[in-house]
Amino acid sequence: MYKPISNFDGIKSPICGQVEARKISNDELYCCSKNTKNCYPFSSDCFGSDYQVAQCHNLTRLDACKRTDLAAVQVCGGLQNSLFCLSVDAISRRDTDYNRFSKAAEWIVNRSTEAESNNITVCDDGTSYQPCNDGTPNGTIAILSCGDLFKSELRCNWSNLTINDGKKIADLPRKPVTELCTTTVVCHDNTALIIGLATGVGVLGIIVIALVALFIRKLQKRDIHVDNISNHSSSDSDAP
Numbered sequence: 001m002y003k004p005i006s007n008f009d010g011i012k013s014p015i016c017g018q019v020e021a022r023k024i025s026n027d028e029l030y031c032c033s034k035n036t037k038n039c040y041p042f043s044s045d046c047f048g049s050d051y052q053v054a055q056c057h058n059l060t061r062l063d064a065c066k067r068t069d070l071a072a073v074q075v076c077g078g079l080q081n082s083l084f085c086l087s088v089d090a091i092s093r094r095d096t097d098y099n100r101f102s103k104a105a106e107w108i109v110n111r112s113t114e115a116e117s118n119n120i121t122v123c124d125d126g127t128s129y130q131p132c133n134d135g136t137p138n139g140t141i142a143i144l145s146c147g148d149l150f151k152s153e154l155r156c157n158w159s160n161l162t163i164n165d166g167k168k169i170a171d172l173p174r175k176p177v178t179e180l181c182t183t184t185v186v187c188h189d190n191t192a193l194i195i196g197l198a199t200g201v202g203v204l205g206i207i208v209i210a211l212v213a214l215f216i217r218k219l220q221k222r223d224i225h226v227d228n229i230s231n232h233s234s235s236d237s238d239a240p
Contacts, residue, residue, distance in 0.1 A: 001079050001082065001182045002020075002179065002182070003078055003079055003082075003179065004177075004178075005150065005152065005154075005179055005180065006152050006153065006154040006175075006176065006177060006178040007152075007153075007177045007178070008177065008179070012179070013032070013052070013085065013087045013177050013179060014034060014039055014054070014087070015032050015055075015056060015087050016085055016179050016181035017037050018030075018039045019056060019085065019181040020182070020183060023039070024039065024083075026058050027055065027057060028041070028056075029053070029054075029106060029110070030053075030054045031043065031045075031051055031053060032051065032052045032053075032087065033050055033051055034051070034052060035050050039054065046090050047090050047092070047093065047094060047102070048090065048092060048093070051090040052087045052177075053088050053090050053102070053105040053108075054088075055085070055086055055109040056086075056181065057084045057085075057112050059079070059082050059083060059084045059180065060080075060081075062076065062084055062112055063112055063114050064111075064114050064117035064149055064150070067117060071148060071150040071151055072150050075180070076150075078180050079180045079182055082180045082181060082182040083180070083181050083182065083183075084112075084178065084179075085179050085180075085181050086109040086177070086178050087109065087176065088108045088109055088174050088176045088177070089174060091105075091172075097160055097169055098160065098170055098172065100124055100141060100160065101142075101160075103128075103129065105174075107122065107129045108144070108146065108176055109176070111146070111149060115131075116131075116149070117149040117150065119145075119148055120145070120146055121145040122144050123142075124140065124142035124144070125137070136161075140161060141160065141162075142159065142160050143159045144156060144157070144158045145157050150178075154175065154178060156175075157171070157172070157173045157174070158172045158173075158174065159171050
């Protein structure tokens with residue numbers, strides 16, 4: 001079972017394919033190749049136009065699913081036993097102006113709390129990304145803004161700033177892909193179960209019918225035997 005949520009281009013993401021192959025662990029960070037469709041544990045070497053940073057979360061334990069608005073309900077009330085997977089294109093090449101983008105990509109795919117799931121802007125102080133509650137704090141070296149986690153038009157934009165004057169020196173838009181992926185295949189198992197039950201019921205029915213038929217035959221034989229005895233007795237009493 002599969003359900004695309006945002007920025008679906010007609011091709012299932014590598015991480016979702018690996019989920020279906022049962023090769024992915026929940027809440028683990030991966031680097032996935034769009035060409036080979038394989039995923040590997042994430043490292044700082046995850047860069048290039050072929051690669052995506054990706055992570056999957058168990059839908060039933062996703063904190064963002066505490067939301068009760070329509071967008072959230074349409075996703076969180078979807079496929080049972082599924083994983084909510086996020087993928088975002090990695091940086092295409094090594095560049096000092098984009099050094100902190102890998103951390104931004106990690107934040108994007110690890111985004112799972114209710115507070116982070118709405119439209120949000122987070123600031124990077126060089127150690128981590130935190131919500132920019134009151135503008136841009138001093139010492140901010142990068143800013144990341146992302147739209148609603150459950151909307152189909154999800155967009156994120158990352159900007160690198162100089163520490164001194166806050167001037168933008170790099171800008172990187174991204175369209176994260178979100179999907180519901182599952183490893184549970186119900187059709188074959190249920191079909192086998194139904195066939196097995198039907199076969200069992202059919203065999204049991206045949207046995208019951210055979211036993212009833214045998215019982216009826218025994219009753220008929222007994223009645224015939226009794227009639228013969230009665231007729232024989234009547235003949236003896238009528239003899240001279």
